[in-house]
Amino acid sequence: MTDTIIIGGGSGMGLALARTLLAEGMDVTIVGRSADRLATARAELERPGHGKVGTVEADMGREEDVAELFARVERVEHVVVTAADATGVYGRTADVDTATARTVVDTKLLGAWLVGKHAAGRVTGSITYTSGINAYRPNGSNTIMAAANGALASLAYGLAIELAPVRVNVISPGWVDTPIWDQLGMDKQAAFAELAERLPARRVGTPEDIAQAFFSVMRNGFITGTVLHVDGGHRIT
Numbered sequence: 001m002t003d004t005i006i007i008g009g010g011s012g013m014g015l016a017l018a019r020t021l022l023a024e025g026m027d028v029t030i031v032g033r034s035a036d037r038l039a040t041a042r043a044e045l046e047r048p049g050h051g052k053v054g055t056v057e058a059d060m061g062r063e064e065d066v067a068e069l070f071a072r073v074e075r076v077e078h079v080v081v082t083a084a085d086a087t088g089v090y091g092r093t094a095d096v097d098t099a100t101a102r103t104v105v106d107t108k109l110l111g112a113w114l115v116g117k118h119a120a121g122r123v124t125g126s127i128t129y130t131s132g133i134n135a136y137r138p139n140g141s142n143t144i145m146a147a148a149n150g151a152l153a154s155l156a157y158g159l160a161i162e163l164a165p166v167r168v169n170v171i172s173p174g175w176v177d178t179p180i181w182d183q184l185g186m187d188k189q190a191a192f193a194e195l196a197e198r199l200p201a202r203r204v205g206t207p208e209d210i211a212q213a214f215f216s217v218m219r220n221g222f223i224t225g226t227v228l229h230v231d232g233g234h235r236i237t
């Protein structure tokens with residue numbers, strides 16, 4: 001029995017959320033593909049007096065993995081999905097490998113659908129997905145990720161009706177300093193500094209900013225079928 005499953009919880013925003021929930025005394029299971037990453041995260045997360053940490057190695061793009069994940073927990077209060085792999089995704093559409101684009105859709109969109117499918121009947125409180133600012137402010141270098149992110153809103157609206165009273169929402173982060181940027185092969189500090197000057201918040205996000213947003217949406221029983229933008233004002237610049 002666990003209170004919350006965080007798919008993608010081995011790093012970045014998912015890990016920050018795990019830290020937050022465990023400190024509240026909730027039991028958390030973090031899910032990802034890499035056993036090493038999960039073990040490192042678990043060692044960091046386990047603290048006396050905090051909730052219990054579980055780990056499950058699974059690829060959310062594979063139906064058998066997602067089915068097995070939910071079969072083994074039977075009941076869970078909240079599910080949060082932060083998983084994404086941006087390797088090879090950034091570039092102009094003409095230059096992005098079709099296999100890479102399929103992997104993005106298989107993981108971010110179809111994987112999210114698989115979570116809805118297999119969590120149904122087992123999740124009791126909420127499902128929260130993670131999209132991103134590129135769905136709302138495309139920059140010509142990440143179109144397939146933007147499309148998958150944008151589609152998550154429609155998925156959440158549909159599932160919020162289908163799975164009610166389970167609540168289904170999306171958090172759409174702006175730029176946040178996490179390991180995902182290491183996959184992009186760019187000077188992230190320069191990019192962050194340039195963006196921070198233009199953002200109303202005057203800084204890029206931290207994983208904790210996004211963790212707090214997940215936690216609010218999970219706890220608020222009147223939020224469902226919603227995309228919450230947590231982007232320092234990026235969408236309105």
Ligand SMILES: NC(=O)c1ccc[n+]([C@@H]2O[C@H](COP(=O)([O-])OP(=O)(O)OC[C@H]3O[C@@H](n4cnc5c(N)ncnc54)[C@H](OP(=O)(O)O)[C@@H]3O)[C@@H](O)[C@H]2O)c1
Nearest residue numbers: 008011012013032033034059060083084132175176178180
């Ligand atoms: N950081 C940003 O600026 C930003 C901005 C907008 C939106 N987002 C979105 O925010 C979410 C969280 O990203 P993050 O920045 O926290 O990145 P992150 O640190 O790279 O976290 C992503 C996690 O997902 C796991 N993962 C990747 N593919 C998976 C799969 N197929 N099945 C299961 N787990 C998988 C990874 O672990 P394994 O590799 O071990 O599987 C990793 O722990 C993503 O959906 C991302 O698109 C991020």
